[in-house]
Amino acid sequence: MLVKDFNYHLPQELIARYPAPERDASRLMLLNRSSKTIGEDIFAHLGCHLLPGDLLVMNDTRVIPARLFGAKETGGSVELFLVKRLPDDGCEWECLLRGSKRFREGQPILLCAGMTARVIGRQGPESWRVAFSGEEPFEAWLEREGHIPLPPYLQRDDDVKDRERYQTVIASVDGAVAAPTAGLHFTRDLLASLAAKGVASARLTLHTGLGTFQPLRVERVEEHRIHREWYAIPAETADAIRSTKKRGGRVVAVGTTSARALEFAADDDGLVRAGAGEADIFIYPGYRFRVVDSLVTNFHLPESTLLMLVAAFAGREFVLDAYREAVTRGFRFYSYGDAMLLV
Numbered sequence: 001m002l003v004k005d006f007n008y009h010l011p012q013e014l015i016a017r018y019p020a021p022e023r024d025a026s027r028l029m030l031l032n033r034s035s036k037t038i039g040e041d042i043f044a045h046l047g048c049h050l051l052p053g054d055l056l057v058m059n060d061t062r063v064i065p066a067r068l069f070g071a072k073e074t075g076g077s078v079e080l081f082l083v084k085r086l087p088d089d090g091c092e093w094e095c096l097l098r099g100s101k102r103f104r105e106g107q108p109i110l111l112c113a114g115m116t117a118r119v120i121g122r123q124g125p126e127s128w129r130v131a132f133s134g135e136e137p138f139e140a141w142l143e144r145e146g147h148i149p150l151p152p153y154l155q156r157d158d159d160v161k162d163r164e165r166y167q168t169v170i171a172s173v174d175g176a177v178a179a180p181t182a183g184l185h186f187t188r189d190l191l192a193s194l195a196a197k198g199v200a201s202a203r204l205t206l207h208t209g210l211g212t213f214q215p216l217r218v219e220r221v222e223e224h225r226i227h228r229e230w231y232a233i234p235a236e237t238a239d240a241i242r243s244t245k246k247r248g249g250r251v252v253a254v255g256t257t258s259a260r261a262l263e264f265a266a267d268d269d270g271l272v273r274a275g276a277g278e279a280d281i282f283i284y285p286g287y288r289f290r291v292v293d294s295l296v297t298n299f300h301l302p303e304s305t306l307l308m309l310v311a312a313f314a315g316r317e318f319v320l321d322a323y324r325e326a327v328t329r330g331f332r333f334y335s336y337g338d339a340m341l342l343v
Contacts, residue, residue, distance in 0.1 A: 053249035058180075251292055298334065
């Protein structure tokens with residue numbers, strides 16, 4: 001299976017560089033896997049397309065302000081991108097570093113407001129291990145001074161509104177460097193109206209990592225190795241899934257992150273195990289879904305692992321036809337774009 005088989009043409013003007021005025025005012029494309037039909041609605045009407053007894057499973061990860069700016073002692077500018085905190089007694093992170101010259105072990109990087117970073121050494125082929133120290137706890141400093149790591153395809157710096165709009169309304173567990181974007185369309189009022197209809201919701205956590213932004217560097221899909229991402233599924237969520245399946249309801253994964261966590265934690269019979277760990281499941285056409293019955297998702301980048309997951313769920317040709325239809329109808333794409341519901 002070739003990576004190029006998941007390509008499609010997208011006019012640049014359809015990339016949503018800013019969010020819609022209201023979260024649930026985005027458009028909703030409706031895809032039926034059985035009838036191969038394509039419909040359209042607005043996200044606020046999601047409840048019209050769900051049934052009493054369905055269970056929404058949502059990712060409650062919170063995006064940290066992972067983009068930092070500093071300077072070398074020589075004055076050269078440095079950009080740091082936090083990837084994940086490392087287990088240690090101090091405050092060490094895996095980071096991507098960008099500067100005009102190479103970095104070296106032991107090199108200090110001066111940040112603002114009394115914070116200093118020190119390069120310890122290589123952590124991976126493209127990343128560094130960096131220690132932070134300052135006059136206040138790093139987390140408090142980061143929350144105030146860090147920048148929201150908007151995806152590079154938005155081609156703009158973050159602003160004050162992104163601190164709220166690039167988080168879901170249920171975001172509560174710090175650790176992601178990219179938002180679970182399907183969840184961005186939900187409001188508290190919409191969740192309340194769904195609950196009143198009999199559509200329950202449950203939470204899990206999967207910290208979306210750097211692999212979300214990185215292109216596949218192989219020709220064949222099967223040769224790709226996906227990044228590991230930390231996840232946790234509470235016992236009450238596993239119980240809710242089991243009860244939903246038993247009574248004939250549908251498990252509706254909100255986003256590819258929720259879908260990946262559920263499928264990774266399931267056994268061959270579709271029983272989801274509660275617990276935490278690192279998920280490295282790569283879902284592409286040919287995969288048999290064991291838990292997820294329906295999927296809420298955004299429109300994804302060409303040749304991305306996220307698009308491959310959606311294609312695995314509904315069929316590559318059908319999904320690419322839907323993407324071409326979305327372009328024709330002027331849907332907005334990517335993180336701040338519109339959504340689709342696959343049933």
